[in-house]
Amino acid sequence: LCGFLAGGAWACGLLGWARPERWLASGSLFPLSCIHTSTSLQKSGIWEKKNRIVYPPQLPGEPRRPAEIYHCRREIKYSNDKMWYLAKLIKGMSIDQALAQLEFNDKKGAKVIKEVLLEAQEMAVRNHNVEFKSNLHIAESMSGRGRYVKRIRYHGKGMFGVMRISRCHYFVKLVEGPPPPPEPPRTGFDQAKEYVQQLRSRTLVHTL
Amino acid sequence: RVVLLLSPLPRLRALLQRCWTRLERGLPPAFPGAQSPPWGPALAVQAPALIPEQVGGSRESTEAPGLWDSILWMAAPKKRRTIEVNRCRRRDPSRLIKVKTNIDTCPECGNLKQKHVLCGYCYAKVKAETRLIRVEIGKKEGGPWKAPTVETVVLYEGEKPTAKDEGKRIIERARKRPSWFAQN
Numbered sequence: 001l002c003g004f005l006a007g008g009a010w011a012c013g014l015l016g017w018a019r020p021e022r023w024l025a026s027g028s029l030f031p032l033s034c035i036h037t038s039t040s041l042q043k044s045g046i047w048e049k050k051n052r053i054v055y056p057p058q059l060p061g062e063p064r065r066p067a068e069i070y071h072c073r074r075e076i077k078y079s080n081d082k083m084w085y086l087a088k089l090i091k092g093m094s095i096d097q098a099l100a101q102l103e104f105n106d107k108k109g110a111k112v113i114k115e116v117l118l119e120a121q122e123m124a125v126r127n128h129n130v131e132f133k134s135n136l137h138i139a140e141s142m143s144g145r146g147r148y149v150k151r152i153r154y155h156g157k158g159m160f161g162v163m164r165i166s167r168c169h170y171f172v173k174l175v176e177g178p179p180p181p182p183e184p185p186r187t188g189f190d191q192a193k194e195y196v197q198q199l200r201s202r203t204l205v206h207t208l
Numbered sequence: 209r210v211v212l213l214l215s216p217l218p219r220l221r222a223l224l225q226r227c228w229t230r231l232e233r234g235l236p237p238a239f240p241g242a243q244s245p246p247w248g249p250a251l252a253v254q255a256p257a258l259i260p261e262q263v264g265g266s267r268e269s270t271e272a273p274g275l276w277d278s279i280l281w282m283a284a285p286k287k288r289r290t291i292e293v294n295r296c297r298r299r300d301p302s303r304l305i306k307v308k309t310n311i312d313t314c315p316e317c318g319n320l321k322q323k324h325v326l327c328g329y330c331y332a333k334v335k336a337e338t339r340l341i342r343v344e345i346g347k348k349e350g351g352p353w354k355a356p357t358v359e360t361v362v363l364y365e366g367e368k369p370t371a372k373d374e375g376k377r378i379i380e381r382a383r384k385r386p387s388w389f390a391q392n
Binding site for chain 2: 085089101
């Protein structure tokens with residue numbers, strides 16, 4: 001079939017998942033040498049490290065800093081565009097409301113996000129000194145693009161297309177406390193006020 | 209999804225050419241091996257009408273098939289849709305997922321449920337118990353097509369059949385009666 005790409009490059013890309021060093025745990029083949037290989041099972045990302053920051057102790061007069069919990073799940077077998085809609089749904093809700101909405105949503109990503117939220121809630125109570133598990137709200141919820149692989153999709157009459165197997169990541173930041181009240185929508189009066197303010201704040205340049 | 213049309217496929221090109229020339233002549237695009245439907249008596253065609261059709265047919269067979277001309281009239285995007293335009297379309301409020309306002313809590317078990325739908329947890333609980341009752345029924349009947357023509361009554365531990373249960377089939381379950389299964 002004359003449809004194959006240049007064999008070497010394509011095979012490299014196709015078997016990208018089958019890199020041998022990823023299968024071996026560090027140092028399993030050579031028990032005597034305790035060499036820590038650089039490719040660990042999970043590349044530590046920025047979001048995972050955010051949980052490790054430690055603030056200096058607060059002064060007596062300061063208001064209490066609300067607890068922040070960062071959690072994520074990597075390489076979910078779902079499309080980034082579709083996951084974005086679910087992430088947008090949950091932004092700014094309390095965790096109970098978010099779980100309720102996700103439970104009765106029919107999308108595949110809803111189930112995944114629900115698991116992530118429950119894990120994060122449990123982490124919050126166990127490790128991050130959160131008193132009430134309902135007293136959390138979702139400050140940030142985002143989806144990111146994971147690694148894509150290309151595969152052949154067979155059409156009729158010997159024709160083929162190249163399809164992308166897409167994966168995504170999901171990131172969530174839970175903050176202790178009730179959810180912030182939603183912003184009132186910008187009215188015409190607000191816009192007019194801002195315009196007038198802009199006109200008034202003009203100054204004369206290059207003058208005496 | 210991009211479909212790659214490989215031009216050096218001679219068989220496909222020849223097939224398309226043959227189909228098109230047959231369509232031009234007014235015949236059905238029958239593939240090799242198919243029988244054409246029996247034609248009825250055709251009207252007598254006048255001589256001048258035949259000649260332009262023959263001329264048209266001969267012209268078509270020498271030049272490239274007309275399929276390639278009609279591609280110019282097909283709809284195709286003129287410009288690439290910018291990411292701003294794409295975002296406006298994808299993030300339009302009609303496409304965002306709407307927040308549901310019909311979620312309540314089940315008074316029995318406290319799980320979430322939709323107002324017009326049975327509670328999932330309670331339904332699963334009842335379904336599991338029903339499955340076990342059906343297993344008992346299966347053991348009693350001993351095979352398919354052996355259901356008796358009388359009613360069935362399910363009795364749990366420590367329950368005796370009452371006078372009302374005369375002539376009914378009794379199924380025993382070796383556990384305490386569940387709170388949600390009312391006894392008549």
